[in-house]
Amino acid sequence: MTQPSSSFPHLAVEPGFFRGRRIADLQEAMAGGSLTAQDLVRHAGAAIERLNPQLNAFVHVDIAAALAVAGERDAERASGKVRGPLHGIPVAIKDNVDTADMPTTMGAAHFLGHRPQADARCVALLREAGAIVVGKTLTHEFAYGPTGDRSVQGAARNPWRTTQMTGGSSAGSAAAVASGMVPVALGTDTGGSVRVPSALCGLVGFKPTHGRVSDAGVFPLAPTLEDPGVLANCVEDAQVFMQALSGGTLAPASVGADGVNVGWVANAPFAIDDAAVTACVRAAAERFAGGAVQPAPAVTQHARALQSALGAIQRAEAYEVHAERVESEPGKFDPEVLERLRASRPVQGWEYVRALKERTRLQAEFARLFQQVDVLALPAVAITAPALQQRTVAGPGSAGVRETLLGLTNPWNVLGLPAISLPAGWVNGMPVGLQLVAAAGTDEALLALAASRWQAPQAD
Numbered sequence: 425m426t427q428p429s430s431s432f433p434h435l436a437v438e439p440g441f442f443r444g445r446r447i448a449d450l451q452e453a454m455a456g457g458s459l460t461a462q463d464l465v466r467h468a469g470a471a472i473e474r475l476n477p478q479l480n481a482f483v484h485v486d487i488a489a490a491l492a493v494a495g496e497r498d499a500e501r502a503s504g505k506v507r508g509p510l511h512g513i514p515v516a517i518k519d520n521v522d523t524a525d526m527p528t529t530m531g532a533a534h535f536l537g538h539r540p541q542a543d544a545r546c547v548a549l550l551r552e553a554g555a556i557v558v559g560k561t562l563t564h565e566f567a568y569g570p571t572g573d574r575s576v577q578g579a580a581r582n583p584w585r586t587t588q589m590t591g592g593s594s595a596g597s598a599a600a601v602a603s604g605m606v607p608v609a610l611g612t613d614t615g616g617s618v619r620v621p622s623a624l625c626g627l628v629g630f631k632p633t634h635g636r637v638s639d640a641g642v643f644p645l646a647p648t649l650e651d652p653g654v655l656a657n658c659v660e661d662a663q664v665f666m667q668a669l670s671g672g673t674l675a676p677a678s679v680g681a682d683g684v685n686v687g688w689v690a691n692a693p694f695a696i697d698d699a700a701v702t703a704c705v706r707a708a709a710e711r712f713a714g715g716a717v718q719p720a721p722a723v724t725q726h727a728r729a730l731q732s733a734l735g736a737i738q739r740a741e742a743y744e745v746h747a748e749r750v751e752s753e754p755g756k757f758d759p760e761v762l763e764r765l766r767a768s769r770p771v772q773g774w775e776y777v778r779a780l781k782e783r784t785r786l787q788a789e790f791a792r793l794f795q796q797v798d799v800l801a802l803p804a805v806a807i808t809a810p811a812l813q814q815r816t817v818a819g820p821g822s823a824g825v826r827e828t829l830l831g832l833t834n835p836w837n838v839l840g841l842p843a844i845s846l847p848a849g850w851v852n853g854m855p856v857g858l859q860l861v862a863a864a865g866t867d868e869a870l871l872a873l874a875a876s877r878w879q880a881p882q883a884d
């Protein structure tokens with residue numbers, strides 16, 4: 425089996441076995457007999473044991489159970505049955521997604537020790553596809569925060585610099601993949617919770633078109649904005665994972681050799697502009713496009729409408745989920761999450777209904793826009809990973825960390841569009857992500873385009 429193709433000189437930890445190894449390489453090694461699924465689970469176990477005390481990526485691990493399942497997958501392979509490209513591959517599951525054999529806590533004191541009755545649909549699909557669940561990864565409490573540093577299990581730490589946040593809310597999934605504990609992990613994305621930590625940890629992160637992947641058994645934050653998604657080392661790994669999650673409906677698309685029409689979206693008025701981050705991402709967008717990128721028509725004029733629709737929808741839906749808990753067990757919440765939930769309560773019924781109507785109007789506007797461009801390109805996150813617990817971005821035009829982390833990702837949740845964050849390079853040794861957004865329902869084409877045109881950045 426080949427060695428990892430790229431090195432990670434800026435990484436603050438000695439990476440685990442899976443960093444830089446593609447799922448296709450692991451499959452080849454298993455097919456050739458040089459590795460078994462049990463070996464892969466042992467590699468995951470060793471990396472978790474060594475790295476988790478530093479990174480707090482996993483909140484529950486069961487290597488013994490995973491080894492037993494791996495034994496079954498190895499026996500199947502020996503008898504000639506290979507379920508598909510995830511057969512025997514260790515995976516991690518965000519801890520707001522139900523697993524029948526492991527606790528599911530949502531990062532919240534209210535659910536410590538909670539054992540769901542059944543697997544979430546997406547977990548069941550991954551297992552049917554042959555993937556082996558090794559554990560549950562830390563989520564920001566109730567997935568209500570993009571920083572990944574508030575949960576009953578504490579904060580996840582960024583493998584590139586352990587004083588910094590991973591971003592969230594799929595915080596542990598990002599730390600687990602970026603450090604090489606597992607090759608791929610499940611996350612959920614309501615406003616950026618897959619793409620934000622992927623960008624801040626140097627990973628590929630994909631959020632599908634809304635409703636494309638079942639959310640049955642996913643603890644909701646705001647159900648009409650939310651989708652399960654994937655955090656991976658490379659686009660090809662994200663593709664095979666999404667195929668499994670979609671129950672096979674997400675067939676690989678082919679892309680023509682023609683050029684791609686990329687519309688560049690300026691940060692303002694969505695988020696502050698860090699010149700170094702924007703320059704790095706724009707250069708990546710130009711490499712991807714194979715030439716200069718032109719400003720996308722008519723995106724920024726919708727910024728205010730998108731933000732206000734997002735605010736009303738997320739707050740109304742999140743409060744509906746938590747109303748009784750906020751009344752009866754307020755003391756169990758993290759204070760910041762409680763404060764955000766209390767601030768969500770005042771949204772009026774008419775404001776929510778109006779926001780839903782606005783969403784429908786905006787979806788029609790963007791459907792027209794995607795007749796002119798193939799993809800929109802912009803940073804996934806306007807800044808590199810802030811320090812743990814940092815809440816304001818210093819400098820001119822200082823802004824809140826939360827708003828800054830989410831400003832460039834959450835517009836696409838309002839619209840329900842597929843979006844991917846791709847590693848674009850590094851600024852001061854910390855990763856930044858290029859985000860590509862495509863028309864609703866074109867998930868296969870977006871992934872195929874990314875697979876065919878994106879080149880992993882080389883560290884200097």
Ligand SMILES: NC(=O)CC[C@H](N)C(=O)O
Pocket residue numbers: 567568569570592593612613614615616617618645830
């Ligand atoms: N769950 C997410 O997608 C990110 C967090 C959430 N949107 C928030 O406002 O904090």
